[in-house]
Amino acid sequence: PLTTIPRGIFQYVETLSTDSVAPAQGLIAFWQQRANYIVTTSDTNLKSRAGVYLGAPTRGNMCFIQCFDEGGIGYVKAGAAATPAAQDKVYPAADGTATFLAAATPSDANSEAEFGLALSGKDAATSLTLIQFLGAA
Numbered sequence: 001p002l003t004t005i006p007r008g009i010f011q012y013v014e015t016l017s018t019d020s021v022a023p024a025q026g027l028i029a030f031w032q033q034r035a036n037y038i039v040t041t042s043d044t045n046l047k048s049r050a051g052v053y054l055g056a057p058t059r060g061n062m063c064f065i066q067c068f069d070e071g072g073i074g075y076v077k078a079g080a081a082a083t084p085a086a087q088d089k090v091y092p093a094a095d096g097t098a099t100f101l102a103a104a105t106p107s108d109a110n111s112e113a114e115f116g117l118a119l120s121g122k123d124a125a126t127s128l129t130l131i132q133f134l135g136a137a
Contacts, residue, residue: 004130008072010064011051016040017060024056026077026128027096029065039065041096046113049092052076068115071135078122078129088118090131098129 015023016032021041023029029050030043039050050065052074057063066074078084079097088100091113100118116131123129 004073004075006054006066006072006074008074008133009067009070010054011037011067012062013037013039013050013065014062015057015059019059021096022056022059023053023063024077025053026075026126027053028076028092028098029053030092030096042094046092046094049113049115066133068133069135070133072133073119074131074133075128076116076131078127080127082122084118084120084122084129086118086120089114090116090118090129097127098131100129 014037016038019041023041027041029039031048031050032038032040049068051067052065054064054066076098079093079099082100084100088102091099093099116133119130119132
């Protein structure tokens with residue numbers, strides 16, 4: 001069961017009203033318009049990740065996200081094909097889920113997008129994975 005309460009820094013944001021994928025718990029929020037605090041569930045620039053949705057807000061509404069760059073612990077939804085293990089590096093995928101690489105694996109082209117380390121495998125029912133978020137360097 002998912003029993004850890006997220007802890008860290010949270011940001012009040014607006015979800016993009018025209019998002020093709022509805023926000024949901026554990027999906028990654030990417031900055032759409034950082035100056036206006038608008039986030040989206042998908043982005044072509046993986047390095048623009050902002051945080052993770054704590055719930056499933058209606059598109060166009062305000063909600064809280066948990067920020068990646070401030071440290072903390074929280075849940076991120078693993079991609080369907082992802083099989084995370086404890087201590088795997090965590091990266092955003094373009095579909096708003098997370099992808100994982102073993103800690104010993106050399107970083108890829110999106111290494112700057114890494115935002116944490118997996119603390120567990122993914123939950124079978126929800127695909128949520130407990131993550132230790134990296135603080136700002």
